[in-house]
Amino acid sequence: MKQAISPQQAAEMIPDGAVLMIGGFMGVGSPHRIIDALVDAGRKDLTVIANDTGRPDYGIGRLVRANALRKVIASHIGTNPETQKGMIEGRIEVDLVPQGTLAERIRAGGYGLGGVLTRTGLNTIAAKSQRVIEIDGEDWLLASPLKADFALLHADRADFVGNLVYELTATNFNPVMATAGATVIAEPREIVPVGLISPDNVNTPGVLVNFLIRREAHHVA
Amino acid sequence: MKQAISPQQAAEMIPDGAVLMIGGFMGVGSPHRIIDALVDAGRKDLTVIANDTGRPDYGIGRLVRANALRKVIASHIGTNPETQKGMIEGRIEVDLVPQGTLAERIRAGGYGLGGVLTRTGLNTIAAKSQRVIEIDGEDWLLASPLKADFALLHADRADFVGNLVYELTATNFNPVMATAGATVIAEPREIVPVGLISPDNVNTPGVLVNFLIRREAHHVA
Amino acid sequence: MSPEEIIQRRVASELRPGTLVNLGIGLPTGVAKFIQPERGILFQSENGIVGMGSRPPEGMEDEELTDAGGAFITAVPGAATVDSTLSFGLIRGGHLDVTVLGGLEVDEKGHLANWVVPGKMVPGMGGAMDLVAGARRVIIAMQHTAKGRPKIVPECTLPLTANRRVTLIVTDLAVIEPTETGLVLRERAPGVAVADIVAATSAKLTVPDHVPEMDLG
């Protein structure tokens, strides 16, 4: 059984300088309540691995505006001019990675693989400093695995074993990040008693999840 | 929309000598009707990529007994003495691959990756003839991607777009093989009209599937 | 007909029934308007859906159903949710029939630059590099010129998106096919003369004897 904790308790676990994976695609499927708690706690020097940095003041953009980030590994920052500004001013180090390669690098970290061999980015400036491996006469880029101290996820539904179910395009990077964080914290829309989710409907088995964020109190029986 | 064909029509598509991926784990989640049709059609010299070769006369074991196989790439043949016998007598070439590496090699084939970098099997006889790549001072085995002419799958449910839903431990290798066959033929227990499967419940999107096996006729309206 | 509509209609006619297509943000997205549902084309949005439908009626949006640009979408019957790894597995594994992308430059080798203007605009490549490297066919849908300057150039000055030759370039003036021996002018927009196309193109163009007008349906 997993502890259901508050977003504030989650933020307290996460120290300045931590490496975070944060699920979501332009804020869709991001753990917004944990993000807010990190901002409120005044966290600094975080490294964030995510698809993008949301929009100004939305999703991961809230961490950008709060000056909480030292480094970003993402596929796209174009929807958040504040990240671009931080990069140009040298406040935020930005490492841009093709989206599919980013997903595979996270998976390699979570699945115990030594790296990703991909054609994406080959012979482009995005491949600079990356090793090229020749296999049967063909060149492949070797991209390194990514891991994080914490993976912060959104989910549609969870049970108290920690099983997670995602919905529609809010799924995106959440399931793969669940495999690659040393500590995995999920923020589901609702948490149901154990046994209510069919084994076939579980997207992320609870063994990968360490903590659930309890939902906001609406109803006390 | 996908054609629903008979197992016989599927077998007719598959020539002698073809490379097949066949889903299932000791016959659980294997496309038994397609297998029977291949046996009935007298196919020869097939290469089968699968977790195992079932039991004698069950699952892929039926193809073994029918002398339909020239080569097997599998993680385990211990439950089928006839495969072992064929190997010892030199009738069947057997390539044994660790189960997790087998799954990843199929995925690499289906996902357009150049290979799999794994520690499994390192410094064992299973690694002989495999290249070792050193990354940051650590050794990794490089295992090559696997692809097939046909992937033959079992599914619990399909719709006529070809979307597949699997059930419980009959899932196993079926979803990953769906990505790695040039032609993908699925044998679902039932086919439902389009729109009846929620997008979130689809395990294999229909774009990966070329043909569905129509169910046996029980009821004509 | 607007330049955008010319491009979108012509691209739409390239798409074959029953295929899987990914439309880039912006001009390419508008191609969907010109596709009849009965053609059974499925649109992928790389953030996680196969079978993307058009914008929902007001008040019927779902905040967990959006496209790669963050806009609200619907799901067609038979749609499937995919996570980021499978979404890019479809793209990188050769399962995506066509990607339609905008371009900043395309050159005589058919190489595309569309993701960065160093020192000016560094949005990141998003899924563009995977799409160009992985899709079976890559169609570039763009204005023929930008502020009067040719975008089809001898050699890209901007960083490449991939070292792969794209399949087709569709502009408001022309359809151009990159081949092993260079760029071939295949069609011209209605009322546009071959000389105008050549003048608006700084790359070398092979011009066949007959260059038909686009069929815009």
Add this chain to the structure above:
Amino acid sequence: MSPEEIIQRRVASELRPGTLVNLGIGLPTGVAKFIQPERGILFQSENGIVGMGSRPPEGMEDEELTDAGGAFITAVPGAATVDSTLSFGLIRGGHLDVTVLGGLEVDEKGHLANWVVPGKMVPGMGGAMDLVAGARRVIIAMQHTAKGRPKIVPECTLPLTANRRVTLIVTDLAVIEPTETGLVLRERAPGVAVADIVAATSAKLTVPDHVPEMDLG
């Protein structure tokens, strides 16, 4: 108490509450009998389930719910279906807390051989190589000898399953811990003398001053 039960009970007491455990086919499978449900241990079967339960009552089997040996199982509340890639992602990515496997030989380096007897028995490694290479803790559960011959040997004569040192060896006679400096005798089975263990072991054993009896619960 049978030799098997001694081994299974002792292994059971190694498993910590709330962990994910994979039990190999055969003797290791029987460990589950000695685990109280309230300890919240989840069993994985690598063919595709986390949260495997015991054999169903007769007539309540499901042909699509089996373990890696093909036997019918149930799913505990909170179980999850996983496909082969995720199942081995759990194993290879360090998410599996413990694997319990049988052994043919274990040597002074703690190396395990358990998948092949060349020329005699070539069943294939199945998931064994992944389990030994990937699990956080590898516990070998086996008879101390086979037909009177020691299975804990100076150096494996059979092909290795992995080049990794296993965590613990539990037999019907002893608990032995492979360490950087060799095999250390940690416990002895009830009523078994240290000298008997040493005699039944061809590998060098470090024997501490005090070797307690196993606590079999």
